[in-house]
Amino acid sequence: MIKATVYVTIKQSVLDPQGVAVQGALHSMGFGEVENVRIGKYMELNLDTTDAAAAEERVKAMCEKLLANTVIEDYRYELEV
Amino acid sequence: MIKATVYVTIKQSVLDPQGVAVQGALHSMGFGEVENVRIGKYMELNLDTTDAAAAEERVKAMCEKLLANTVIEDYRYELEV
Numbered sequence: 001m002i003k004a005t006v007y008v009t010i011k012q013s014v015l016d017p018q019g020v021a022v023q024g025a026l027h028s029m030g031f032g033e034v035e036n037v038r039i040g041k042y043m044e045l046n047l048d049t050t051d052a053a054a055a056e057e058r059v060k061a062m063c064e065k066l067l068a069n070t071v072i073e074d075y076r077y078e079l080e081v
Numbered sequence: 082m083i084k085a086t087v088y089v090t091i092k093q094s095v096l097d098p099q100g101v102a103v104q105g106a107l108h109s110m111g112f113g114e115v116e117n118v119r120i121g122k123y124m125e126l127n128l129d130t131t132d133a134a135a136a137e138e139r140v141k142a143m144c145e146k147l148l149a150n151t152v153i154e155d156y157r158y159e160l161e162v
Contacts, residue, residue, distance in 0.1 A: 007123055022124070022147070031143055035127040042088055042123035043103070046116040062112055066103070 002047045002055045003080040008068045009040035043067060052081050083128045083136045084161040089149045090121035124148060133162050 010016045016038050023037040047055050059077050068075040091097045097119050104118040128136050140158050149156040 009123065009125075019124075023126075025147055026126075026143060029143075029146060031139060033129040033139070034143070035129055036125075038125045040123040040125075042090065042121040043100075043118065044090075044121075045104075045107075045118045048114045048116055058112060058114070062107060062115070065110060066106055 002049060002052060004045050004047060004055065004059045004077055005080075006043040006045070006059065006063060006067055006075060006077045007040060008043070008063075008073050008075045010038060011072055011074055014072045040073075041067075050081075052079060055079060083130060083133060085126050085128060085136065085140045085158055086161070087124040087126070087140065087144060087148055087156060087158045088121060089124070089144075089154050089156045091119060092153055092155055095153045121154075122148075131162075133160060136160055 010019075018039045019037040022039060023034055026034045026037070047058065049055050049058075056077075056079060059079065063075045063077065064070060091100075099120045100118040103120060104115055107115045107118070128139065130136050130139075137158075137160060140160065144156045144158065145151060
């Protein structure tokens with residue numbers, strides 16, 4: 001069993017409206033020191049395999065095909081064997 | 082400037098319908114080895130301060146008040162000074 005953690009974030013050059021909204025809400029709640037809020041996704045998944053090299057290839061394929069929209073999002077992942 | 086990274090995840094005892102949907106999609110795309118998908122949020126924010134102890138208190142307050150719904154979600158955060 002390999003545990004994979006995937007982080008998907010909006011590219012720096014792309015506007016993040018959800019981050020802008022959260023920043024506005026934080027400011028109106030008195031957290032005026034907050035700047036540059038960016039919101040992404042965090043995914044945990046278990047892979048029923050023990051081959052770490054193959055698992056890495058598979059996780060990369062999942063990110064490219066489904067988990068991230070690579071036009072506007074970046075992704076990175078970590079594997080725990 | 083302190084950089085904070087916040088991870089918000091659904092509690093283990095709470096059903097994660099988004100994770101179930103993603104797992105189903107991955108299975109139907111041929112990634113049958115994937116199990117137990119859980120999806121959370123990943124937030125990056127900058128704090129315009131240099132006091133790390135105060136920043137930690139502030140980030141904790143933001144999580145409790147806005148960023149996480151502590152009834153069904155857990156949160157953790159990291160600070161980079």
